[in-house]
Amino acid sequence: MSYDVLIAFGIPLCTTVFSIWFALRGREINFKQWSIGDRGLGTLLVWFLSAGEIYTTFAFLGATGWAYLYGAPGFWVFANVALAFTLGYWLLPRIWVVAKRHDIYTLPDFFTIRFGSKWLGALAAIVGVLYLIPYTQVQFTGLSLILQVLFPGSISKTMAIVVAAMIVLAFTFTAGLRSTALAAAVKDVMVLAVIVAAIVLIGTVPHIGGIVGILTEMKSRHPDYATLPGMMPQRGYTPLWFMSSIILTNISYWMSPQLFQATVSAQSPDVLRRNAVLQPLYALLFLPIFLLGFAALIALPGLKVGDTALLALVAHYYPRWFIGATAATGMLVAMVASSGLLLALATIFAKAVYRDLLAPKASDAQVLRVGRTVLIVAVVVAALLAIRSTSTLIIVALIGIAAVAQLAPGLILSLVWARVTKWGVLVGTLIGVIGTTVPPVITLEKSISFTIQYGLVALAVNAIATVLISIAWQEHASEAMDFVVFRE
């Protein structure tokens, strides 16, 4: 085993040992501590945990992929996090307060309690799992992609995924959320160091001529790259598409189960507000990421998979120690993100399905055992899916986002409007899910929406249906008022 592979595996392994040791130190692990850090995470850990959940392999590789293939259409990622926390500044403290008051851990719990309906909670749980499994698989696939491109021929896909799955299992199984947040801190330092170093070293790559060279070359080779619809106009990435993508992502952003869980694990609403102020700045990292994507297009045109652009650039032109460090960072990114996803899945099962629906009298130890069992099953399923499938990162994740997005009108409305009912949410969500998963309906939506994201059309119909049915079919839910009035 050469020293670059040693760096690649050594850093994630050390991080795992450190974060488990640190998270376990002086703490007794019960279900609440394991799943939501006993609602005790301060500003720093919430910042790292959110960054760990947001900046996944998909975010980094996908962003360079978009820069490489399309140019300007990829710029929407800058707005993604910035607007998510603009909404989050208002939304997240409200979620936190009701979650604390009603012992809510997950998104399905929220629906069960607000609407007094176990079936609605079960539906939310199913949608959540449908989102979490492919998203975890995407992380594993991304990880194996990273290792295969950086160390061609020396590491098999199966081995990479099995090792990663075992590390992820190790630190989610024992200490849960807190160790994920600690590992996320190490990951962020690595990410920052690697990206800064990559930009500094780009000056040494032949025939590119540093950042100035990248920009001049791009302008002369691809004059339209930096305006919409970008380098592939036939894809229809118009300004209308761009704006609707940002709005769609924004509305649905906080529906991701893993982000909901990071929210309720915070110490106080003020921690969430401070995080909302500072977290957007992290997205500035996309500027060097895009420049590296453009550099890859100049130096290595014609790559088959756009998502490998960043990795191919590193593998071709950078020193070996740097390849090792990049691989280690990529592994950490994928592992932290998938830990958060798997933990969200396990918590949904253990809390929202097992304790709230199936066995209300279960002891804390039993719930924790169920959570850990589900975790093992989910790791195995996600790893198997990743070993067998070869789909591109962005497509799978976008489909997942589209399905989970449909819970957004129900959740946001229930925090501002006491009259929204379970039937409204149920019908609205079903319409939304049909509108984003059934191909003929998608074709119809695309034909009437010009270049607006079809998911936004489905979301609008969902919201209208939710409101109309809630008005038409009034029903009293005992907790409704409590969710609307905001008291800290």
Added chain:
Amino acid sequence: MAKGTHRHWHLLLLLVPYIWAVALIPLVNKAQGFVFGLPTLLLWMGCTPICATLCLGIVYWWDKRSSGPEQP
């Protein structure tokens, strides 16, 4: 109650990042030029995080200032 309504006006600042990154896009996309060597749209979108943090920072400061004395 007058104080309560007064306190909510600053939340309108939360709309600024949306205007910046969504409403103004068709306009910014028409600009073909370069600023500091960067294409206009790239620089504009790249500044979205700064715009959001500034607006959120002001809103946070305002919230703290108005709720400060009430806290124990």
